[in-house]
Amino acid sequence: MTERFSYTLNATDGRARTGVINTPRGDIRTPAFMPVGTAATVKAMMPESVRATGADILLGNTYHLMLRPTAERIDRLGGLHKFMNWDRPILTDSGGFQVMSLAELRKLTEEGVTFKSHIDGSKHHLTPERSMEIQKLLGSDIVMCFDECPALPASDEDVRKSMELSMRWAQRSRDAFGDRPGHALFGIQQGGVTEELRGISAEKLREIEFDGYAVGGLAVGEGQEAMFGVLDYAPDMLPKDKPRYLMGVGKPDDIVGAVARGIDMMDCVLPSRSGRTGQAWTRRGQVNIKNARHSDDPRPLDEACTCPACSNYSRAYLNHVFRSHEMISGMLITWHNLHYYQELMQGMRDAISAGTFEAFQAEFHATRAMGDIEPL
Template sequence: FQVMSLSKLRKLSETGVTFRSHIDGARYEMSPERSIEIQGLLDSDIQMQLDECTALPAKPKEIERAMELSLRWAERCKTAFGDQPGKAMFGIVQGGDSAVMRVRSAQALAAMDLKGYAVGGLAVGEPQAVMLEMLDITCPELPADRPRYLMGVGTPDDILKSVARGIEMFDCVMPTRAGRHGLAYTRRGKINLRNARHADDPRPLDEESDCPAARDYSRAYLHHLARSQESLGAMLLTWNNLSYYQKLMQDIRAAIEAKAFETRAAEISEGWARGDLPAL
């Protein structure tokens, strides 16, 4: 649970977060204990600690304050979570773009002996290079036998490069949000179906895809749907994007099992670099 998106409607204290609904202004309080309670009521298999995610760029003192508060909340969440067979509570590493704060956060969470660890506060405005640098610093400090989850990430390229640094789990709105705006992710990279070059193109997005949205519909039709803002266009491109992301993760898992991740990652990146088919 993160509170950055409610920054204009919330107040932070040691106790937790108080915020007002953006719909009717109703006041709510969220403590670490209440956060865990709600996730338990939802029967969540993985329950996340309450934390404060700091938008970047931020001043060092602000990064340290938020990181230390998140650590204290993590301890309270761990106590509230207790022992729930078959379920896990993840701590969330914070520390902004500070190497020192990231290490301190990761080490303190590792000492709590949690069932899993997330890396939060990245992909919040900083360049990809900064995100990867923080992963290079953070991942070695986390237990190798526990899952590592990078929150809110990301593009296919972000995923590929993060896996190379030890990340195993991701979540992001990107494939669905992109689909709603006419953007398709494919093995040839990103394709903007709103562009005029697709208006009379009878070819599919990807003739080799297992996804019907990518294989069985012409680019011209998808272009028409996107430009007309037909809901079917958003549905088909979202279908394509989710299918592509799943195929990407399947490729990554298979390559890791075959001890060929670096080779496969290079092949995938080369496919993106070559780009889309030439226009007709």
């Protein structure tokens, strides 16, 4: 077990990379998908079940946890790992994105953001320094610097101003983070879909020096084509010897495309959110379990899947419990979705190591194009 945070690149295939992030709480195999535990829980899952799907690391949300139950309370109760019964690595975001997307009546200044809670209207002030303090109280292993994420589309001038503010906040985050052996601070590249601005942002982050680097400001409504357009150059602007994290992505084909372009880490609420709304992700694409075609189908969601939902239950049962609003519906489909996502990551790690990533991608797309199995 390492006492420090480090990254080892083990193999590349084209621009795709596989390696290991070493942390005092355990290794993270990359490319890695991080399930989102917004409020100190991956919804509808027990922590040991999340681990059983193959997850090495979870994500927690600074914004949600600072409002409820508060970072100070979590700290008094022994930190986030103990609080939520997850003894492996946790990454916390900075709160910036949620402030921009959820908070009411927010006011942005050079100092930080003042906003009203979406829960009870209480007033809060979030700065780079306060974000670092909150994440330290939570005790997360990977801390994200505080940034501003403008919603796209936005004017070039607005994107530039926002990026420059985020870079000043990145320096303040670095200063406030200090020296915390065993914990890592990641910088976040901004610049919208403009290559020149992305380059300026990357240069500034490299000057400040971080333990890892995120490609931020994507998956905010620009569409897959524009996102891939940025990923065609943005990851290569960041240091090769540090992990690269694409925030808030995504659907399985987004993830495969991002890994093909040099991304090492991703997170998304999609597998768990879809699980609660009856949407299952399978190697043959999406299955909407509430459709009547499943109500008499004794077959599993995916015959090749070894998760509990596919091993022990039929589509007919999953259809029934979803339509009956039974809790087990969200539990089983979420487990299946997280299992599928982790299986996808393992498949990519194996293919990159073997030098067969191009063939893996071709098979992935061909199988998805077949669509769901024929109805009975």
